[in-house]
Amino acid sequence: MTKTIHARPYDFPFDPAHTAVVMIDMQRDFLEAGGFGAMLGNDVSRLSPIVPACARLLALARRHGMTVIHTQEAHDPQLADCPPSKKARGGLACGIGDPGPLGRVLVAGEPGAGFVPDLLPQPGDLVLRKPGKGAFYATSLDAILHAQGITHLLIGGVTTEVCVQTTMREANDRGYECLLVTDCAASYFPEFHAAVVEMVVAQGGIVGWAAPLAEVERALS
Ligand code: C5J
Numbered sequence: 001m002t003k004t005i006h007a008r009p010y011d012f013p014f015d016p017a018h019t020a021v022v023m024i025d026m027q028r029d030f031l032e033a034g035g036f037g038a039m040l041g042n043d044v045s046r047l048s049p050i051v052p053a054c055a056r057l058l059a060l061a062r063r064h065g066m067t068v069i070h071t072q073e074a075h076d077p078q079l080a081d082c083p084p085s086k087k088a089r090g091g092l093a094c095g096i097g098d099p100g101p102l103g104r105v106l107v108a109g110e111p112g113a114g115f116v117p118d119l120l121p122q123p124g125d126l127v128l129r130k131p132g133k134g135a136f137y138a139t140s141l142d143a144i145l146h147a148q149g150i151t152h153l154l155i156g157g158v159t160t161e162v163c164v165q166t167t168m169r170e171a172n173d174r175g176y177e178c179l180l181v182t183d184c185a186a187s188y189f190p191e192f193h194a195a196v197v198e199m200v201v202a203q204g205g206i207v208g209w210a211a212p213l214a215e216v217e218r219a220l221s
Contacts, residue, residue, distance in 0.1 A: 007211035020067035024157025034101030156184030178208035
């Protein structure tokens, strides 16, 4: 049954049966001290304020029978799926694959690659590991969405201007109708978050729609 989210730049109609919530990279490596985000010099405390809203969005999606997908930026232990350029970027003393306070940085199976405790995947959720910033690059996400009959995406996670925006643009180019849940996404740079919201909705929604969680909740109430 079609629901409508009051969004920018205009209303976003969607059918929960054909909609997925895609929660991007809510991992300890990006949100906690000692992880990849901190090693890049970021103030990681800027991301955790969205965790309660993300938990509400996930719970809402599960209650309404929506597909829930958690993405995870992580590499295999041999770093076979990590381009040398990505490993070298930033010239970090402790970078991707190196042992750090949260285990090997950005490596699958290590503590840092895991999800923050309040957003652990629940039975029925899908977890998608990805080697890049966009969730469609070198993954089976498009095939999964097609198989599930998904046409609409509600997107949250971190960071807004890197993995969230990249994924939203990839999805938009593939024909998915995408809405960024604005208070379920965050950046180490609040001005970048704000700019992405504007970029998404500009030009008649050239990348998609944006709305706060309260509007998603209202649409489903
Ligand atoms: C970054 C991400 N920022 N999940 N990854 O490197 O946005």
